Amino acid sequence: MHKEFLMGNAAIARGAIAAGLDLICGYPGTPSTEVLETTAKNNKGDIYVEWSVNEKAAMELGAGAAYCGARTMVTMKQVGLNVAADPLMSLAYIGVKGGMVIMVADDPGPISSQTEQDTRHFAAFSKLPCFDPSSVQEAYDMIRDAFAYSEMYHTPVLFRPTTRVCHGYASIDVKDPEEYYTHKPEGFEKDPSKWVIFPKLSYNAHKNIEKRNIELSDVFSEYHRNAIILPADPSCRKGIASHGISFTYVSEAIVDRSAPKLFKVSTPFPFPEKAAVEFLKDLDEVLCIEELDPVIERELTYVCGKYHLNTKIRGKLTGDVQTAGENTCDSVYCCIAEFMGWEKPAVKEMDAPPELPVRPPVLCAGCPHRASFYAVKTAMKGKKCVFCGDIGCYTLGNAMPLDMVDTCLCMGAGVNITQGIGRMDPGTTCFAFVGDSTFFASAITGAVNAVYNQADMTLIVLDNSTTAMTGHQPHPGTGRTMMGQVVDKVSIEAVLRGVGLKTVETVDPLDLETAVNTVKRVAEEKGVKAIIFKSPCAVLIKPEKPAVIDEDKCIGCKKCINSLGCPGIIISGGKVKIDSSLCTGCGLCSQVCPVDAIGGMDK
Amino acid sequence: MTNNILLCGVGGQGIVLTSKLTASAAMDKGYHVMSAETIGMAQKGGSVFSFLRIGNEMYSPMFGRKQADIIIAFEPAEAVRMLPYLSDSGCVIVNTHPVMPVTAVLKESSYNGEEMMNYLKGCVNDLVIVDGAKACRDLGSPKVLNMVMLGAAIRSGFLPFTIGDAERAMEKNVKPQFVELNKKALNYIS
Numbered sequence: 001m002h003k004e005f006l007m008g009n010a011a012i013a014r015g016a017i018a019a020g021l022d023l024i025c026g027y028p029g030t031p032s033t034e035v036l037e038t039t040a041k042n043n044k045g046d047i048y049v050e051w052s053v054n055e056k057a058a059m060e061l062g063a064g065a066a067y068c069g070a071r072t073m074v075t076m077k078q079v080g081l082n083v084a085a086d087p088l089m090s091l092a093y094i095g096v097k098g099g100m101v102i103m104v105a106d107d108p109g110p111i112s113s114q115t116e117q118d119t120r121h122f123a124a125f126s127k128l129p130c131f132d133p134s135s136v137q138e139a140y141d142m143i144r145d146a147f148a149y150s151e152m153y154h155t156p157v158l159f160r161p162t163t164r165v166c167h168g169y170a171s172i173d174v175k176d177p178e179e180y181y182t183h184k185p186e187g188f189e190k191d192p193s194k195w196v197i198f199p200k201l202s203y204n205a206h207k208n209i210e211k212r213n214i215e216l217s218d219v220f221s222e223y224h225r226n227a228i229i230l231p232a233d234p235s236c237r238k239g240i241a242s243h244g245i246s247f248t249y250v251s252e253a254i255v256d257r258s259a260p261k262l263f264k265v266s267t268p269f270p271f272p273e274k275a276a277v278e279f280l281k282d283l284d285e286v287l288c289i290e291e292l293d294p295v296i297e298r299e300l301t302y303v304c305g306k307y308h309l310n311t312k313i314r315g316k317l318t319g320d321v322q323t324a325g326e327n328t329c330d331s332v333y334c335c336i337a338e339f340m341g342w343e344k345p346a347v348k349e350m351d352a353p354p355e356l357p358v359r360p361p362v363l364c365a366g367c368p369h370r371a372s373f374y375a376v377k378t379a380m381k382g383k384k385c386v387f388c389g390d391i392g393c394y395t396l397g398n399a400m401p402l403d404m405v406d407t408c409l410c411m412g413a414g415v416n417i418t419q420g421i422g423r424m425d426p427g428t429t430c431f432a433f434v435g436d437s438t439f440f441a442s443a444i445t446g447a448v449n450a451v452y453n454q455a456d457m458t459l460i461v462l463d464n465s466t467t468a469m470t471g472h473q474p475h476p477g478t479g480r481t482m483m484g485q486v487v488d489k490v491s492i493e494a495v496l497r498g499v500g501l502k503t504v505e506t507v508d509p510l511d512l513e514t515a516v517n518t519v520k521r522v523a524e525e526k527g528v529k530a531i532i533f534k535s536p537c538a539v540l541i542k543p544e545k546p547a548v549i550d551e552d553k554c555i556g557c558k559k560c561i562n563s564l565g566c567p568g569i570i571i572s573g574g575k576v577k578i579d580s581s582l583c584t585g586c587g588l589c590s591q592v593c594p595v596d597a598i599g600g601m602d603k
Numbered sequence: 604m605t606n607n608i609l610l611c612g613v614g615g616q617g618i619v620l621t622s623k624l625t626a627s628a629a630m631d632k633g634y635h636v637m638s639a640e641t642i643g644m645a646q647k648g649g650s651v652f653s654f655l656r657i658g659n660e661m662y663s664p665m666f667g668r669k670q671a672d673i674i675i676a677f678e679p680a681e682a683v684r685m686l687p688y689l690s691d692s693g694c695v696i697v698n699t700h701p702v703m704p705v706t707a708v709l710k711e712s713s714y715n716g717e718e719m720m721n722y723l724k725g726c727v728n729d730l731v732i733v734d735g736a737k738a739c740r741d742l743g744s745p746k747v748l749n750m751v752m753l754g755a756a757i758r759s760g761f762l763p764f765t766i767g768d769a770e771r772a773m774e775k776n777v778k779p780q781f782v783e784l785n786k787k788a789l790n791y792i793s
Contacts, residue, residue: 005626005636135662136637168664169638171630248663255660329667348691350726353683354718359613359649359704400709567648567705581745582615 009034015143022070028470029077032105055080066096070185099147108326118292136170221274225266249332288315365568366584368535371509379519388414392435412442437467503529544585548600605658612677617749622653628772639664679719698735750788
């Protein structure tokens with residue numbers, strides 16, 4: 001045992017390695033990504049690590065490995081579980097041989113997600129046990145428990161940290177290699193009565209799952225991480241139930257206070273019912289502090305009804321806790337102070353601060369997506385168009401001045417949404433923008449759908465040769481794997497031609513004139529066609545010499561600023577200047593300048 | 604006893620690395636450390652913060668308003684944004700050099716950091732002003748701002764370790780060819 005300063009996600013990875021992990025796979029998604037990356041970094045070669053093309057592929061691969069008796073982990077963010085829901089729901093019936101932990105990171109806020117969905121509900125829906133760690137240390141320790149329960153009950157289990165656990169850091173106790181659990185997977189043993197899902201098997205499995213979950217509720221009532229902490233004052237008839245990172249906010253709020261009775265729920269499903277009854281005993285009122293959905297609150301309300309307990313359960317459903325967004329130390333303190341009747345501290349009023357500059361996220365200086373959006377915008381000027389966007393850095397193309405993302409829904413949706421708009425709004429020229437990683441993850445079926453159903457649309461693939469948004473993971477088009485192999489690249493152009501597109505043009509978006517002309521020409525064609533804008537992510541390449549503005553030539557029209565919105569172009573002392581610390585010398589602004597005042601790059 | 608530290612600024616200023624280094628120096632002194640920071644979308648030109656806690660009795664990596672013993676602000680407006688977290692007896696170390704957001708450029712805002720500095724001077728008793736732009740010019744590199752800020756923070760006496768401790772932690776965390784430059788930056792006094 002020794003101390004290390006680890007990110008929550010790194011702790012989960014290291015905990016899994018210490019628990020004898022044999023295989024890990026997943027699809028990148030904030031806040032889950034670093035679990036798999038950390039495993040790859042710490043892999044001595046005995047763990048198989050892969051970024052799968054999407055979460056469904058990962059879930060199925062993980063299942064296969066677990067059928068062999070391997071300890072497997074599948075990682076994704078919460079919306080990724082929607083993609084993997086199909087195999088997950090059936091796998092819950094089939095079960096596993098080796099321990100299988102499905103690590104799904106939830107994102108209260110949401111900070112970088114489309115939804116505030118709660119994986120604890122997904123656990124109840126799929127009837128799978130769920131673990132909810134509250135700190136970096138607990139995440140490290142709990143992974144071992146998750147594998148043990150999974151193996152003991154032959155079922156996959158969900159492990160759902162939230163953003164502040166995933167991305168929090170702490171100096172924690174970690175095991176030395178000689179303390180690691182070791183084992184060897186036996187391999188696949190044929191048994192159709194076990195591994196082939198049929199209605200008869202499902203009926204029997206369903207009965208067994210319900211029976212097992214009643215048993216697990218009892219087992220989890222004894223699980224030491226589902227803790228009841230007695231009040232400082234034994235006559236206190238109030239209690240607080242919480243979970244995850246919110247439990248630490250509760251702990252912070254009651255430091256130096258006469259604490260009420262506490263219930264920390266680490267396994268929201270199956271809910272530890274007996275422990276809940278024990279907690280509710282002698283309490284008049286309970287406040288549930290939760291993030292996302294009121295899972296504990298509903299369970300406790302149910303337990304009160306079932307056992308005829310006269311405890312009032314409060315929380316989100318009663319309007320005592322905010323229904324959306326993440327909790328903070330402050331918000332939790334306020335809820336508890338109100339509940340406990342504590343006097344609120346007097347806040348000294350400060351003078352109102354000056355208006356603060358807003359800093360919405362923008363595409364990086366030199367980002368090739370900026371050039372792609374600008375080329376399409378320029379080519380289609382004055383025409384009625386719809387630009388359907390997708391999930392990735394390029395969602396930021398929605399910001400002014402580009403304003404080139406009309407819709408964004410979920411991974412791979414844009415290519416299908418644009419077809420729907422085209423059907424009902426025939427005068428519109430339809431575009432869909434999709435990144436290279438998203439293309440492989442979930443836009444290929446959309447392209448096939450368009451070809452088969454005779455859609456009229458242009459697919460724009462923004463190929464920057466990486467999964468940029470989540471921190472530059474490789475994908476099938478990059479020719480690199482997480483095991484360090486260099487492999488044949490899967491060609492986006494060949495895929496598109498293979499599914500029946502006749503026109504597929506590959507263009508460098510930073511060559512503005514060619515890019516604009518290509519868009520004009522291709523958009524005129526009938527049917528489904530594609531343009532691949534290929535240029536590497538600006539963060540990954542060595543920058544060229546920064547641009548320089550010739551002050552004698554510059555007329556101060558600010559066309560560069562007002563049409564591109566590049567953070568590398570600034571106004572200083574009333575003049576347009578290049579911020580040479582940010583400029584990558586991409587040369588886009590020099591092609592936009594009407595008086596040829598920008599130069600100095602190598603290009 | 605717990606030290607609550609808040610580092611803030613704009614993506615790309617080296618805030619996350621500074622937070623790691625501070626944690627490393629504190630751990631070498633035997634302290635328990637926790638931190639939390641912005642990640643992802645916020646890095647792309649957005650506001651970046653890192654909560655860092657050094658001490659014993661603490662549960663959450665983040666802390667509430669009025670709890671920061673020290674705010675190390677790499678940008679004046681970001682200092683003002685995070686000021687509600689400063690405790691009444693807390694200290695602010697601030698770099699005077701403003702970073703213009705792209706939206707301000709588009710709207711031709713007059714933001715230049717000065718009114719932020721004036722506001723800070725008006726309401727923070729213990730304010731340490733660092734001319735980060737000058738420091739970087741004097742040291743010959745725009746990449747040393749974070750070490751200049753950390754050095755100033757240590758000298759303020761609000762961190763539980765010395766410049767020497769920070770140097771040792773830095774040596775473990777940066778490439779050998781940058782060690783000398785970063786040492787100079789840690790010891791830079793304007």
